[in-house]
Amino acid sequence: TNTPIGRDGKLAKPRQLHNTHWGLVCPAETPEGQACGLVKNLSLMCYVSVGSPSEPLIEFMINRGMEVVEEYEPLRYPHATKIFVNGTWVGVHQDPKHLVSQVLDTRRKSYLQYEVSLVREIRDQEFKIFSDAGRVMRPVFTVEQEDNLEAGIEKGHLVLTKELVNKLAKEQAEPPVNPDDKIGWEGLIKAGAVEYLDAEEEETSMICMTPEDLELYRLQKAGVALEDDLGDDPNRRLKTRTNPTTHMYTHCEIHPSMILGICGSIIPFPDH
Template sequence: LSLMCYVSVGSPADPLIEFMINRGMEVVEEYEPTRYPHATKIFVNGSWVGVHADPKHLVNQVLDTRRKSYVQFEVSLVRDIRDREFKIFSDAGRVMRPVFTVHQEDDYENNITKGQLVLTKDHVNRLAQEQAEPPANPADKFGWDGLIREGAVEYLDAEEEETAMICMTPEDLELYREQKNDEATLTEEEKRAKQEAEKREQEEDRNKRLKTKVNPTTHMYTHCEIHPSMILGICASIIPFPDHNQSPRNTYQSA
């Protein structure tokens, strides 16, 4: 189990089904395959409950309700585009772990660019303020639950993690955004000059930590790790320099 692991306790699925019916989901009993041959099937806890003709819009709406805490944070949403399926899990016993969320759309009104963390300095300052001066009324406490309510932190289970693109650190996320911006604005010559400058800088400082190269095929990150070590469990996280070991050695020590 990973260090920040959480096991779901389960929540009722009926309100979610009602919500989706009100958002245009056609229940499975009334579904006519000839009318919507390419409709996306919707499953709730493994049961086929209906279909929807515009799955992207529905997924965004359900995701928005989870991030605004209208539904339980432990509800898992998995959209399989290839198989045209949208699976929702709200049952007990699923192992989940928290990650930071990343903005997927530009919002010029609030000065938010695509690829930024939802977590802001205001959230961090508020937590630091609470740490220094705890509020007199416990109900006014922001804390970890406040981050979940604000949509800055999200719990993913194993199945939802399969559909997520998770960045290792906020610095890597910033680097990725810069690189995407450079691709759109710089000429080939300017790109080469920048790469040469980075190479020289790396050679000058030989003790500098090597960074993984940004995958050019990555379209956009959806989440970011709270800390890279949070992937590991208690036994694996005490191995010194695990990134210098063969992967089977780490497995033998921590399995």
């Protein structure tokens, strides 16, 4: 990506990485000299949305109790949540929690395009949906928010199960004859195990660094006293202390090294 700013300026601010660039822009790969920091490169798993029509989405929400903006009476429903689709105010809803969970469920079951992003701003009483082109997104593992009896996944566990991983491993060892039987990356998205987030939706998510950290968090919530790992292994990963105020993780990183771009990731031991 090329930032449209004059190269002759000596400003440092536009050249610096912003917190929202995590996982989307490589922190290492940038040219030297005047273009430093102004020319950025995408991270390994980064994806740019191609856009999808928003009309079916609006129709879906009208059928789920959304009141269109033309019929909205502010005095009757002063605390209704506003719903925006691609920046346009389309309507209001009385029960936003239920609506958000329904729209999220349709996305995880792949009835809705996986690149549609859903942002619920509870403080501002807004629910923003984006389905336009040109948004930078990245995949993360999803964490089950409620006990899923159907799939046999407990609350707080990854939706990616051992069964799915074994199927993928078997598939790599001996590819299926029929291409329709292939799971692959698309299969993980359809199963709801992987979800694409853009910078806006990431602001409303709680993302854990590794599945191991997710396990430690669950043990901490269960009241198990955790000992600090003070081993003398020089190759061990530096971990941030678990925050006791964390309410619930919604997603988990696929791998911390995915923040790097193509050139940054081929450097041996980039984490040392």
